[in-house]
Amino acid sequence: MQTDLPSTFFTAPPGFGWPIITYFFLGGIAAGALLLAGLLRLFGTAADRPYIRIASIVALVGAFISVIVLILDLSAPLRFWHMVIQNNTGRLMFKWWSPMSDGIWILTLFSFFALVAVLESLALEDRPRLRGLRFLSRAPFHAVGAIGGIVFGLALAGYTGVLLAVTNRPLWADSSWLGIVFLFSAVSTAIATLLLLSHWRNVDSAITNDWLARFDNVTLVLEFFAIVFFLISLGGAARALLNAWGVVLVLGVIVVGIILPLVIQRRPSHSVVLPAVLVLTGGLLLRMVIMLSSEQIHVSGVQVFR
Amino acid sequence: MGTRALPIVAPGTAQSTAKQEPMGFFTDTSICIGCKACEVACKEWNQLPARGDGGAHLEMSGQSYDNTLRLSGDTWRHVKFVEQFPQPYEGRWLMMSDVCKHCVQAPCLEVCPTGAIIRTEFDTVVIQSDTCNGCRDCIGACPFGVIDINHVSNTAQKCTLCYDRISVGLEPACSKACPTDSIQFGPISELRERAAARVVQLREQGESRAHLYGADPNGPLGGLNSFFLLVDEPEVYGLPREPKMPSRNLVPGSLLSTFGALVMAFVGALTLRASRMRDVARARREDAPRAD
Numbered sequence: 386m387q388t389d390l391p392s393t394f395f396t397a398p399p400g401f402g403w404p405i406i407t408y409f410f411l412g413g414i415a416a417g418a419l420l421l422a423g424l425l426r427l428f429g430t431a432a433d434r435p436y437i438r439i440a441s442i443v444a445l446v447g448a449f450i451s452v453i454v455l456i457l458d459l460s461a462p463l464r465f466w467h468m469v470i471q472n473n474t475g476r477l478m479f480k481w482w483s484p485m486s487d488g489i490w491i492l493t494l495f496s497f498f499a500l501v502a503v504l505e506s507l508a509l510e511d512r513p514r515l516r517g518l519r520f521l522s523r524a525p526f527h528a529v530g531a532i533g534g535i536v537f538g539l540a541l542a543g544y545t546g547v548l549l550a551v552t553n554r555p556l557w558a559d560s561s562w563l564g565i566v567f568l569f570s571a572v573s574t575a576i577a578t579l580l581l582l583s584h585w586r587n588v589d590s591a592i593t594n595d596w597l598a599r600f601d602n603v604t605l606v607l608e609f610f611a612i613v614f615f616l617i618s619l620g621g622a623a624r625a626l627l628n629a630w631g632v633v634l635v636l637g638v639i640v641v642g643i644i645l646p647l648v649i650q651r652r653p654s655h656s657v658v659l660p661a662v663l664v665l666t667g668g669l670l671l672r673m674v675i676m677l678s679s680e681q682i683h684v685s686g687v688q689v690f691r
Numbered sequence: 692m693g694t695r696a697l698p699i700v701a702p703g704t705a706q707s708t709a710k711q712e713p714m715g716f717f718t719d720t721s722i723c724i725g726c727k728a729c730e731v732a733c734k735e736w737n738q739l740p741a742r743g744d745g746g747a748h749l750e751m752s753g754q755s756y757d758n759t760l761r762l763s764g765d766t767w768r769h770v771k772f773v774e775q776f777p778q779p780y781e782g783r784w785l786m787m788s789d790v791c792k793h794c795v796q797a798p799c800l801e802v803c804p805t806g807a808i809i810r811t812e813f814d815t816v817v818i819q820s821d822t823c824n825g826c827r828d829c830i831g832a833c834p835f836g837v838i839d840i841n842h843v844s845n846t847a848q849k850c851t852l853c854y855d856r857i858s859v860g861l862e863p864a865c866s867k868a869c870p871t872d873s874i875q876f877g878p879i880s881e882l883r884e885r886a887a888a889r890v891v892q893l894r895e896q897g898e899s900r901a902h903l904y905g906a907d908p909n910g911p912l913g914g915l916n917s918f919f920l921l922v923d924e925p926e927v928y929g930l931p932r933e934p935k936m937p938s939r940n941l942v943p944g945s946l947l948s949t950f951g952a953l954v955m956a957f958v959g960a961l962t963l964r965a966s967r968m969r970d971v972a973r974a975r976r977e978d979a980p981r982a983d
Contacts, residue, residue: 392932392934395934397833397836397838399827399828399831400840420956420959424963428963430967460825460827461823462824464822464823464825465824467824468804471822478804480806482938484941485826485828540952543948547940547948550941551802551944552832553831553937554831558940560940562944564944564948565947568955572955600963604955607951683836
């Protein structure tokens, strides 16, 4: 028995598998998309409206899928409402010091602002049936909707990493950097998704695409440094990554998902699709590495298996 | 140990209020004979299946005389067999009846998002099965790997310290069944005195490694209401030397994420503004010759 193992290695895995990986990935894209939509609503022009519509729809669909996946992942899914209402008193359930409780409310408010963003976007299309919603595009509703979307988009992007850090599991609880890593990754994957979908929908605007690529480059550099600081902060617990997951982290997440897209996007006339696909691949692999490398470590009797 | 006193239940959640003297277990591993009577008594009283599949398939560990292997949603007591055999005819077994530690500052209770985990009037920690929805946050938060999903109820479950028995003045099933009194139940203050005396006795008899794990109220997690006498390092029994509260990462993690969020918002806004300014400047340059 090794006596120098961090205390986190003596715990049991909670079984956060593919549903949670899916949520962290799609929820991150949705979160970043509402941030992008909010920024374009506040500082963009009429030419950005197709991008705002796509980003808002991505946010709303992502929120919907996230809610469904989270409910189905519960061992007792029909009791999902116990997260928001105390089943024995009927009062609201909220524990600010529990990131999972915070996350439920963040996702709820995020979904509201994503819906507002989609409705505002549709109302601006001059559809007769939705004329009644045009007030959403006027002050102060427009600014409140955009800022609310930015705030709850960023909150949704970052809280997931904090949730993992506020456990006692190897890797997750051995660092405080997971929240910021997931946040930067959420924004970069959302930019990639918006670039891909706008390309697919033929709404390519050179100016907006240029902004998205520049924003993506800064985000990818920040994500790279956040991952480096995360690995350094792990200390002795980093030994949990001295296996195939460590290789996936270096080659898949850092090289394929960060460095290659950065190199490609430095070329004057680069493809929109390739770097976006690489960034999305890296974002998914990041969540797989973080979740599954910790999940496979478990205590059994007196032995710690890895 | 840097633990902070966070409120441990959400305002308004149901919990017992008539506070009584803290009760718990003192498990003296030096006299455990590994009979597993405690495991059986626990399963019988709490109507727990032999295995998650109802006992239809008997699984053998293949690596130990212990085939239970670990605590789980349907095994709330587990007698660990630590087989220390450096040479074929030279060695010893250490036996330890493991159980929920009923931490004074309980990590599971701290993170539970539904209020299903409560502290009882006996200072023990109980999961209310009718409130738990199986989110499994408590499983990852427990520093000892105690909690697991019970596949009959589909909720997280663990030792209740026989809340139903001690509420009516009975002893928990496991300690009642223990033939050597390795598991002792009673008021924590009394158990601590008894445990300290036992450590002195063992050391006088030459067992210099005897020490208490979790008995110090100033130690990790504010002490454990189910504490142990060990005769080797905690890690040898599969116990963390320094169990920690999950909330140690709450403030630094949240602050770092907030900083990252501010950076993203500012970088996004500034790069978008710069992009629009460049666009306006380019349009002006293009318009200028036509104006001439």
